[in-house]
Amino acid sequence: MKRIYLDHNATTPIDPLVAEVMMQEFAKGPQNPSSVHFFGQEAKKTLLTSRQTIARFLKVKPQEILFTSGGTESMNLLIRGSLPPKGAHLITTDLDHPCVYENMQTLEQAGYHVSFLSPGKAGAPSPKQVVAAIRQDTKLIILSAVNSETGVKLDIDSIAKIAQEANIPLILDGVALLGKEPFAIPHGVTGMGFSAHKFHGPRGIGFCFLRSGSPLSPLFLGGNQESHLRAGTENLPGIVGLATAISLLEKEGKAYSAHMHHLRDLFEKTLKKSIPNLQINGTGPRVANTSNLCFPGVDGESLLIHLDMKGIAASHATACSAGALEVSRVLLNMGLPKEEASCSLRFSFSRMNTEEEVLQATKIISEAVESYTRLPQ
Incomplete structure (x- = not known):
């Protein structure tokens, strides 16, 4: 059968070319981009090249790309790392992926005022709904670029413009978007989370887009990797596999x-x-x-x-x-x-x-x- x-x-499924490139990377031997010796510096070059590949595809700056273990970590980092003081108002929906929805429920219990928009059968909040939900104390908007269950798309451009005009950071879950159709990140988007295994890359690797100048507190401590925002030795074979999958999308x-x-x-x-x-x-x-x-x-x-x-x-x-x-x-x-x-x-x-x-x-x-x-x- x-x-x-x-x-x-x-x-x-992982693309055969991605798997092949990763195996070649595994065969290179010891790789820690933080090491000062030859092996470390070669690894650092590979890390830089991969970051540049992803940035070029998204038309953003290389320093705006932060590597993580996947979409769930990316969204946790962007949400938890961007939090205003307790008592602030946050906007999200009741349709988001659990990595967003459960975070927002927990934050509500912790003392934040959270508006869970209900888009209804349309499947995504309209710009009018977002505008109507904004208050004077609104400090963060977290939405999904695409609903992973229905595939319904958010009007990213309009909502990014709304957030920018209101001077409110906008974080988007981009996991269900990347690899499905071409898109551009509007200037009003502060951060987006992505995962490689959703577009024929390897599991266990993902990345965030974080706009330059946006404040972010790390979730993990213990190292200076990823501009001091994500401690831990980089998963170089995974990153190379991710960049290769991105290159295929670019072409x-x-x-x-x-x-x-x-x-x-x-x-x-x-x-x-x-x-x-x-x-x-x-x-x-x-x-x-x-x-x-x-x-x-x-x-x-x-x-x-x-x-x-x-x-x-x-x-x-x-x-x-x-x-x-x-x-x-x-x-x-x-x-x-x-x-x-x-x-x-x-x-x-x-x-x-x-x-x-x-x-x-x-x-x-x-x-x-x-x-x-x-x-x-």
Whole structure:
């Protein structure tokens, strides 16, 4: 049985070139960029080159790139490191990834005033909602550039302009955006977090964009790495793998995005022919690769397990909270009834998927849904 992987928002297969470059880096021997000897200085050059590659791609300064262990650490560093004094007002939403949402819940308990915007079925807060939430004591806005469950995009440009005009730092979770479609970081964005394994890079490595001049307190102490903001010897093979994955996006990113968009649209169009009551969750504009679908009358958990047995990998929620297969908090907070949320699955594509895989997957899904809807209720 050939397995078809449609869960790329959880993680992506590492690109063979990325793996090859990383193995070459591992073979170089001892590498600590902080060491003053030959090996250390060679490692330092590699670190600098990788940082420059990422900065060039994002059109930012090399010193605005900070390496971390991934998206969760990046967002924790940006949020916790940018906090104003207790009692200040913070803005976020009730749809964000757990690394943001749980942080904001904890901060609210610790004495911060937190506004959890509820965008509803649109799936992302509108600029008007953000403007309406701003108060005189608002000191920080934390939002997701793309919702990882629905793929709905934030109007980054408009909200960045709002934050800039109000002189409020804006931090964005960019994990579900990078690798899906081209974008630019507007001047009103203070920081963004990213993770390599979401765009065919290695797991365990990520980075932050932090605009020059923005204050940030480190989470980790014990070293001067990353401009004194992230202590610990750098994961050089991981960083090189990350930079290689970025280089591939730099060369072919537009083509990758167009391919994913085509596959996603083909997937949804084909399924709608055989499942007329199929619903797409999230009415706002979406990134190219994500399809969160409600199959009315079909238990999502049962369908997920059935599809896995047939060779189709999908998901019921974000991978960081999906172990218990609970009904998606995001879908519930978007206003979906529990019955609809429990009938929903996420399918997410990458440049490595093919039309043949998509058509085979739709055939298996359609047959599964038909068999479940025929069962006595």
